[in-house]
Amino acid sequence: MTAQKGSEGTPPREAWEEEVFFGHRWGPHGEKAGEEHARLKKLWEAAQPFPTDYQKTLDDIVALEICNWNLEESILELCSAIGEKQPTSIPIGHMASISEDRWRQVWAYYLTLRNWLPCLGAHGHEALLRQCDPDGAIQKHILGMLGERTDLKELYVERVCHCLVFWLGGYYADGSAQRVGHDAAVSAVEEEIRRHDPEGQILNTMKEEGNGRLQPCGHKAFRRYDIILSSIGAGKWRGAMPMRGTDGFDRVANLEKYLSPIEDWIEGPASPGGEGALAEDIRSRLGETEGAKVFLAALLASLLRSDQLAARQRAESRSKPR
Numbered sequence: 001m002t003a004q005k006g007s008e009g010t011p012p013r014e015a016w017e018e019e020v021f022f023g024h025r026w027g028p029h030g031e032k033a034g035e036e037h038a039r040l041k042k043l044w045e046a047a048q049p050f051p052t053d054y055q056k057t058l059d060d061i062v063a064l065e066i067c068n069w070n071l072e073e074s075i076l077e078l079c080s081a082i083g084e085k086q087p088t089s090i091p092i093g094h095m096a097s098i099s100e101d102r103w104r105q106v107w108a109y110y111l112t113l114r115n116w117l118p119c120l121g122a123h124g125h126e127a128l129l130r131q132c133d134p135d136g137a138i139q140k141h142i143l144g145m146l147g148e149r150t151d152l153k154e155l156y157v158e159r160v161c162h163c164l165v166f167w168l169g170g171y172y173a174d175g176s177a178q179r180v181g182h183d184a185a186v187s188a189v190e191e192e193i194r195r196h197d198p199e200g201q202i203l204n205t206m207k208e209e210g211n212g213r214l215q216p217c218g219h220k221a222f223r224r225y226d227i228i229l230s231s232i233g234a235g236k237w238r239g240a241m242p243m244r245g246t247d248g249f250d251r252v253a254n255l256e257k258y259l260s261p262i263e264d265w266i267e268g269p270a271s272p273g274g275e276g277a278l279a280e281d282i283r284s285r286l287g288e289t290e291g292a293k294v295f296l297a298a299l300l301a302s303l304l305r306s307d308q309l310a311a312r313q314r315a316e317s318r319s320k321p322r
Contacts, residue, residue, distance in 0.1 A: 016299060019062045025306040036302050043298050047291040054292055057081045061300045063093025066255060066307035069219040070097050075258045076285065082296045083287035095170065095217050106216045108133040109225055110164040112142045113157050145226065147233040152196045156232045158189050159206055166209045167216055201237040202228060248315025255308050258282065262301045266294055
């Protein structure tokens with residue numbers, strides 16, 4: 001990642017500095033963003049010259065967010081990369097992190113829906129579906145949510161298929177042939193859905209393909225797919241799966257088990273340190289403290305702390321009586 005050009009008279013910011021201020025990080029938290037930047041900047045300066053061996057690790061740290069499906073393993077891998085000055089052994093963050101098994105699960109959802117939609121003549125969806133869902137568990141799960149077929153359900157399922165194939169394609173760039181075709185198909189099916197269902201609350205969840213919330217790299221991706229599909233089956237948004245409102249608290253608590261040992265390691269021997277096998281594993285992976293390692297560990301903890309704070313605030317707002 002390269003430094004970002006600064007305004008006239010100000011030095012350019014590094015990409016990690018920009019990340020600190022972004023809206024999905026510390027940006028919305030007022031003065032805290034500036035405080036975190038200043039703290040990390042001192043550690044960055046103390047780590048100069050920054051080892052080139054660490055550049056990929058720095059990029060991976062910036063890429064990881066609390067919503068990632070492989071968060072825990074990614075944190076441990078990053079601790080090892082910091083300690084060993086070696087790149088991680090797995091892709092970190094966003095769509096790059098998705099494993100083959102997880103891709104197969106997305107394909108199983110897509111192929112089940114395609115197989116459910118009526119067609120004239122033979123088709124090949126079921127042949128591939130047996131490869132992705134050999135015991136038929138995913139197909140049984142989805143068909144149970146959809147229930148009896150209706151014209152409106154078919155239109156909604158077609159829209160879900162376009163959403164899933166959009167992410168299976170890796171993200172279609174604006175103006176690309178795939179995006180032109182995708183947008184045209186989505187526009188046509190959404191127009192037909194609006195004729196049957198003017199309110200379109202289920203449809204609204206798929207606007208802009210979920211606005212990032214339906215990406216398969218999200219830890220709640222399959223639950224979100226199930227919410228949409230069960231709503232289609234029930235004929236009402238969240239008619240079968242009411243909001244739980246507590247997931248954020250669980251995510252916050254789990255992340256704490258990883259961040260506290262990292263921060264204890266940064267503080268050094270004087271810190272009491274976390275207890276248990278996980279804390280010991282994290283300290284062992286990080287090894288001895290030194291400038292660049294401390295900066296990277298601090299950046300990792302800081303960025304995930306901003307995510308944790310936002311997750312806690314969302315969970316608190318959703319848990320309040322309505």
